Amino acid sequence: MSIEVKNIHKQFGNFTALNNVSLEFPAGELTALLGPSGCGKTTLLRIIAGLEQPDHGQVLLDGEDASARHVRERQVGFVFQHYALFKHMTVFENIAFGLRVRPSATRPSEQVIKEKVTKLLELVQLDWLADRYPPQLSGGQRQRIALARALAVEPRVLLLDEPFGALDAKVRKELRRWLRRLHDDLHVTSIFVTHDQEEALEVADQIVLMNKGNVEQIGAPKDVYNNPASPFVFGFLGNVNLFHGRVHEGILQSSGIAFDAPDHAETQDTKGIAYVRPHDLEVDRYTTGAEGIVVQLRRAHAIGPLAQLELERDDNGELIEAVISNERFSQLKFKEGETLIVRPKRLQVFVDDSI
């Protein structure tokens, strides 16, 4: 089922939680709603579910206005950050719950419920836990059971609000891969709320990046990462070095260094900032006359395949972060305190007189 929201607006008193948000969630895709805490992700999810009413705007399910439809009629399944399993029921009974509480006319027979729950337990690969109670499960197992329970009623939409947020980093990583595989099998239209950019980039078909109640950018993870539409998106999706300066006819001048800004060929003497990711900086030993930004190597963390370098600019004392391969780092034998030179291989310039 496709989902579309149109001009959704939500105020809490004077505070604008959602500012006329319009966007589409394609059928069968997994969309990550990504953004900092308080940007309106959960509010949007709750409005789609019918748990919260917008001040104005519409929610369309498969093109039909669902604004007046009760939460039960929207056929959505939920999984929240904090496990909402019933402690006094076994895993089996928890999954069966949504089927058992149906009105008698649509309630499946005991035999069908048993078959369904067994299948779901196999799907989430926890069939051996059917008779346990939630307190006897690990956090990761509980979230998989919560997902099985949400899937039991065959929702047409699956809404996941930071489902792995309370778990430790390793389990979280495992579960997001597992969720991706599960989604590839089931293709239920899913919306996944997270504030973790790595999680969104790894799991989603589509990313919706939100900030202060507005949508900043929508796109496939690769597109959003490689072509951030705004300084906010660039900064939110990973570490970044900023080089402030002035842009004039396609060149950003920053402390005597010229950065190419071909997208701004028409710009006349305007403030601008070059955004460069740490792994998009080339680092070499300094030689007289070499072009680039002269820096001192302050610290190097060379663990695993990558070496992370903390560099201090000679001209203004600002710190720069560069990431190079550990192989290159050990070949060049850079020493802390040594003078090096850095040049951006890839950068994006944003121009704004308000910067």
Ligand code: ATP
């Ligand atoms: P987080 O990642 O922290 O959960 P979020 O992006 O999901 O954040 P929301 O939960 O949608 O953010 O909240 C958006 C803003 O609206 C927040 O500033 C929050 O304090 C406010 N808000 C949410 N619900 C209410 C409410 N019922 N009454 C008043 N303010 C609310």
